[in-house]
Amino acid sequence: MSKERVNYKKMYYGFPIFFVSFYDEQGVPNITTISSSFSLMDMVCLGFGSKGYAINEIKKVKDFVINIPNRSFMKEIDxxxxxxxxxxNKFDAMNLTPIKSEVVNAPIIEECTIAIECTLTDIIEREYYRGITNILAKVKGRIVSSEALDEEGKLNYVEVDPVLYVGDSAKRVYRYTEKETIDEAKSFL
Ligand SMILES: Cc1cc2nc3c(=O)[nH]c(=O)nc-3n(C[C@H](O)[C@H](O)[C@H](O)COP(=O)(O)O)c2cc1C
Structure with missing residues (x-):
């Protein structure tokens, strides 16, 4: 396979895009769009530019919700x-509905399929990654809309329709996944 070294300042190799919702210090609900994340068990790690409004409020209020939109929310994502x-106030501007979570002090976006309720545990800011704030948070609860669940309450994979962020420093695009293109993990062994 022929390969070339590239000198991109950044590279997005397919990160799911989602909304982070929170109440600011005044108790007003608001939202930001992000794609920098990973999750293991009951831990999530999110990456923010340090100057954003959302991250600076979340550093104070601690609680937030990760809301997974599907491709019908492109205007809201933008x-x-x-x-x-x-x-x-992006809830008002986009006509989205904030519903107070029962387990954290943060608003769930009613219109999104999946909500993950979180509380910040660690803030990681380093001189050598100036301008970046990473946070770790504990997952306190998860809510999935009935359409994305089967009769046994398991996740209906076909109904999960993430939008991915793909690109380099010059240009980023929204990439969609096709329904029915599913293989069970371990099925290739
Ligand atoms: C698809 C997409 C993904 C984004 N991902 C991130 C991200 O991972 N981290 C981040 O800090 N900003 C990200 N942004 C940029 C913020 O959403 C943007 O700076 C926003 O205006 C910040 O709003 P705030 O000041 O209300 O927090 C992303 C934007 C888009 C459109």
Whole structure:
């Protein structure tokens, strides 16, 4: 396979895009769009630019919700990813509905299929990664809409429709996954 060394400043190799929702210090609900994350068991790690409104409020209030949108939320993904909560209430601007979580002090976006309720545990800011704030958070609860569950309450994989962020420093795009293109893990062994 022929390969070339590239000098991109950044590279997104397919990260699921989601909304982070929270109540700010005044108790006002707001939202931001992010894609930098991973999760293991009951831990999530999220990456933010240090100057954003959402991360600076979440550092104070601790609780937030990860909401997974599908491809019908592209306008909302764009809006919440290119406007700051310092200047507007994105719930109102996008006509989204904040529902208070029962397990954390943060709003769930009613319109999204999956909500993951979290409490911040660690803030990681290093001189050598200036401008980046990583946070670790504990997952306190998960809520899935009935359409994305089978009769036994298990996740209906076909109904999970993540939008991926793919690109380099020059250009990023939204990449969609096709329904029915599923293989069970371990089925190739
Ligand atoms: C698809 C997409 C993915 C994004 N991913 C991230 C991310 O992982 N981390 C981040 O800090 N900002 C990310 N952004 C940019 C923020 O959403 C943007 O800076 C936003 O205006 C910040 O809003 P806030 O000031 O209300 O927090 C992303 C934007 C888009 C459109």
């Amino acid at each position: 809006f919440c990813g290119f406007n700051s909560g310092r200047d507007c």
